[in-house]
Amino acid sequence: MNVRKNKLVSLAALGLVGGLALTACGGGSAAEEGNGSDGGGAAGGGYAELTGNLAGAGASSAQNAQTAWTESFMGLVGAEGGDLSVTYDPTGSGTGREQFLSGQVQFAGSDAALDEEELAGSTEVCNGEQAIDLPLYISPIAVVFNLEGVDSLNLPADVIGGIFAGDITKWNDPKIAEANPDADLPDLDVVPVHRSDDSGTTENFTDYLSKSAPDAWTHGPIETWPIEGGQSGDGTSGLISTVEGGNGTIGYADASQAGNLGIAAIQVGEEFVEYSADAAAKAVDVSPRAEGREENDIVFDLDRTTTESGVYPIVLVSYLVVCGSYADAAQGEAVKEYASYITSPEGQQTAADNAGSAPLTEELSTEVHEAIDGITVG
Incomplete structure (x- = not known):
């Protein structure tokens, strides 16, 4: 609802x-x-x-x-x-x-x-x-992270869904490792960070999760974060500050405000796509x-499940x-x-x-x- x-x-x-x-x-x-x-x-x-x-x-x-x-x-x-x-x-x-x-x-x-x-x-x-x-x-919504020793990540939709649903709790989880064979992933807690306010960014992000990873994310598209507890930030700047302040943190925010945080590439079809303005524009074009x-x-009714090459589907x-x-x-x-x-x-x-x-x-x-x-x- x-x-x-x-x-x-x-x-x-x-x-x-x-x-x-x-x-x-x-x-x-x-x-x-x-x-x-x-x-x-x-x-x-x-x-x-x-x-x-x-x-x-x-x-x-x-x-x-x-x-x-x-x-x-x-x-x-x-x-x-x-x-x-x-x-x-x-x-x-x-x-x-x-x-x-x-x-x-x-x-x-x-x-x-x-x-x-x-x-x-x-x-x-x-x-x-x-x-x-x-x-x-x-604009693309970036999946931002702060993980010491790791500069880049590839994340499939079901892995992102599992992380934010609280089911994937360690950075060296086999599902994360499978998509990142060259990364030195630590035995460290994953700390998902969400928006504490009613957020259209949250609604767009959870819309992507509910359509691209419905088995991992069962809460549907929702503007107010549905899971109690966890770390959060008020507004985009608050979320970014919370992710910046920890090690092992991961969140979602408009890419323009990602700063120096790591940004994950998202699996689309058989490839992992990095965010860009052009890739976000393509997502609107196919919707x-x-x-x-x-x-x-x-x-627009954004197409979150497209497999078209070069499209970044987590877009707002x-x-x-x-x-x-x-x-x-x-x-x-x-x-x-x-x-x-x-x-x-x-x-x-x-x-x-x-x-x-x-x-x-x-x-x-x-x-x-x-x-x-x-x-x-x-």
């Missing part, structure tokens, strides 16, 4: 109609006046009109990209005479969605798309319009769109969660311009340079900008 669905009940009880009232209909943004793929306001000359504050929260995986995006976007706005402050709080995907659905922030970043109940609840803060998910950040979604709600697509309609015209225009910028070739290159992510394809970028153009403001 997806534990995210249970949270909407409590949110509704608190009154989703409060907060910032991010709702309305009518109007269009400066992004609609120009070519959205060129960055919205820059093309339409609308940055000078942007003022006030724009707040977002969510996935910590894209923290490096969001930092680069907010800084560069505010620079562009300021250069045209606008005065807009854009902030992003890397609270984690689950908290970011909660804050968006309760009207505390105008957009969210999430490594897991809104589920059906969240989409239904979003109409309360989007003036009867559902929120939409827009892919903005494609179909999720069924049952509105045309402007762009969500981080989504920008925005309203389909904003009551406050100034906030709505700001959301549209920021969304247009970060999903433009310029914005995607900024993320690639600062976070190592895979840029959206030209076709996907065009589709995303059509969805952004469709957002109405007061």
Whole structure:
């Protein structure tokens, strides 16, 4: 069961109609006046009109990209005479969605798309319009480890599943040794490290385990870690710090924040594939769109079991969660311009340079900008 669905009940009880009232209909943004793929306001000359504050929260995986995006976007706005402050709080995907659905922030970043109940609840803060998910950040999830004397590892899916399920407990376990015949594996406890917060990275990682190693990982795809005890870290940075602080530790995190930790190669078919932006992009290319979604709600059903050469299947697509309609015209225009910028070739290159992510394809970028153009403001 997806534990995210249970949270909407409590949110509704608190009154989703409060907060910032991010709702309305009518109007269009400066992004609609120009070519959205060129960055919205820059093309339409609308940055000078942007003022006030724009707040977002969510996935910590894209923290490096969001930092680069907010800084560069505010620079562009300021250069045209606008005065807009854009902030992003890397609270984690689950908290970011909660804050968006309760009207505390105008957009969210999430490594897991809104589920059906969240989409239904979003109409309360989007003036009867559902929120939409827009892919903005494609990145591999690295299986990171800190094991003295071992610099590289090959790990099949069932071994990863066994480690994180708590069934493989020693680094010299025969299953690990079989995939790493040249490694000097110690008789040392394996210490799996998980996220302590509600995490879209966790949901993507466990989705991979449940589909690629269903016998080893029986807990399904889940956003909140299902096994009690063990070591954990809050957010991506917290998990990385925990892995760095021990010997024999292993965890999972957005590859852009792996630092100096070891990173395992993952078995795909008959080969072991190292993470890369290109290999992550290939995983999206071979994956179909999720069924049952509105045309402007762009969500992928990632193929975790592909055997195609060169594909890295432990990948996350981080989504920008925005309203389909904003009551406050100034906030709505700001959301549209920021969304247009970060999903433009310029914005995607900024993320690639600062976070190592895979840029959206030209076709996907065009589709995303059509969805952004469709957002109405007061």
